[in-house]
Amino acid sequence: MRTLRDVKGLRSVVAGWKRAGQSVGVVPTMGALHEGHLSLVAAAKAGTDRVIATVFVNPMQFNNAEDLAKYPRTEDRDAAMLMEAGVDLLFAPAPEVVYPDGFATTVGVSGLSTDLEGTFRPGHFDGVATVVTKLLMMTGADRAYFGEKDWQQLQIVRRLVRDLNIPATITGCATRREADGLAMSSRNLRLSAEERAVAPALHNAMAAAAAAIRGGAPVPAALATARDAVVAAGFAEVEYLELREAEGLAPLDRLDRPARLLAAAWLGPVRLIDNIAVAP
Missing domain, CATH: 3.40.50.620 (HUPs)
Incomplete structure (x- = not known):
């Protein structure tokens, strides 16, 4: 090389x-x-x-x-x-x-x-x-x-x-993930051991929200539940957790086309982002 x-x-x-x-x-x-x-x-x-x-x-x-x-x-x-x-x-x-x-x-x-x-x-x-x-x-x-x-x-x-x-x-x-679901990122190196243990909660909450939306749950309710779960796990703040059109990123209040669930949240001094595909 x-x-x-x-x-x-x-x-x-x-x-x-x-x-x-x-x-x-x-x-x-x-x-x-x-x-x-x-x-x-x-x-x-x-x-x-x-x-x-x-x-x-x-x-x-x-x-x-x-x-x-x-x-x-x-x-x-x-x-x-x-x-x-x-x-x-x-x-x-x-x-x-x-x-x-x-x-x-x-x-x-x-x-x-x-x-x-x-x-x-x-x-x-x-x-x-x-x-x-x-x-x-x-x-x-x-x-x-x-x-x-x-x-x-x-x-x-x-x-x-x-x-x-x-x-x-x-x-x-495709996003590469650790065994516990955390999306691999260079910023993960800045997490303390305690924060690293909490970090997978973001993906877990998003996966639960995606499953609920695919199952017919109202989008606003599923997103609110996910945000609450992330904060309850120990994240300081959820900046956004939203369902968007996959390509154009327009906001969606119902799952009627290929979509992406996107999130950003603060855990200690580190800002983590993630996203999940959600198909109708």
């Missing part, structure tokens, strides 16, 4: 692969890798001839300087994991490579980014959309792989690729 930090070198390698008729997949990450990321690498290896993984803690998508400072940075460990997983190239640029002096362009996706995560993390998705656009253009990848755990993000990336005519196929991969 090669490690590159400059765009010119990256493009040179990719151009060589493409001259040889090879397809290229990219797995964008912010590092602190876990099995969920490696499942994306496995999907990329199955779907393309060459695989690039990116490790870049994107300052533009953090609206809290303290959160950015605390985000785990484990590049040596990440590189070893990616090499073991069979990645061909690790692209790990410095912030000034991605955002050089005088950088003044932002990519925003209207509508999809305005509520749910957008309500509680203003500007976050502009940062995500901007860096994803840059990474797709820098790598020239044919396919990009994203986890379904960040469902709203996945829909935003799909929309920006369509709207901007970026020649890359976006592939969503």
Whole structure:
């Protein structure tokens, strides 16, 4: 596995692969890798001839300087994991490579980014959309792989690729979970032992709500019960727990089309998100 930090070198390698008729997949990450990321690498290896993984803690998508400072940075460990997983190239640029002096362009996706995560993390998705656009253009990848755990993000990336005519196929991969149901996340590393024991309550409450809704329970009542269960388990706050249209994310008060149950809640100093598919 090669490690590159400059765009010119990256493009040179990719151009060589493409001259040889090879397809290229990219797995964008912010590092602190876990099995969920490696499942994306496995999907990329199955779907393309060459695989690039990116490790870049994107300052533009953090609206809290303290959160950015605390985000785990484990590049040596990440590189070893990616090499073991069979990645061909690790692209790990410095912030000034991605955002050089005088950088003044932002990519925003209207509508999809305005509520749910957008309500509680203003500007976050502009940062995500901007860096994803840059990474797709820098790598020239044919396919990009994203986890379904960040469902709203996945829909935003799909929309920006369509709207901007970026020649890359976006592939969503199923959320990887711990044995107790907790969605794998780099932020889980910040949970204390006591908080980690409580954390699966979010998924459990969501699964119960999804089952109730599929069984015909009124949506508002099922969601209220789930929110109460999460707080009773020890979470400090539920920012949202809502049923939304799967692709367009419009609010739903009844299950009459493919939907997604999405939630965000605070457990100690850590904000956890999750989502579950709910089909009629």
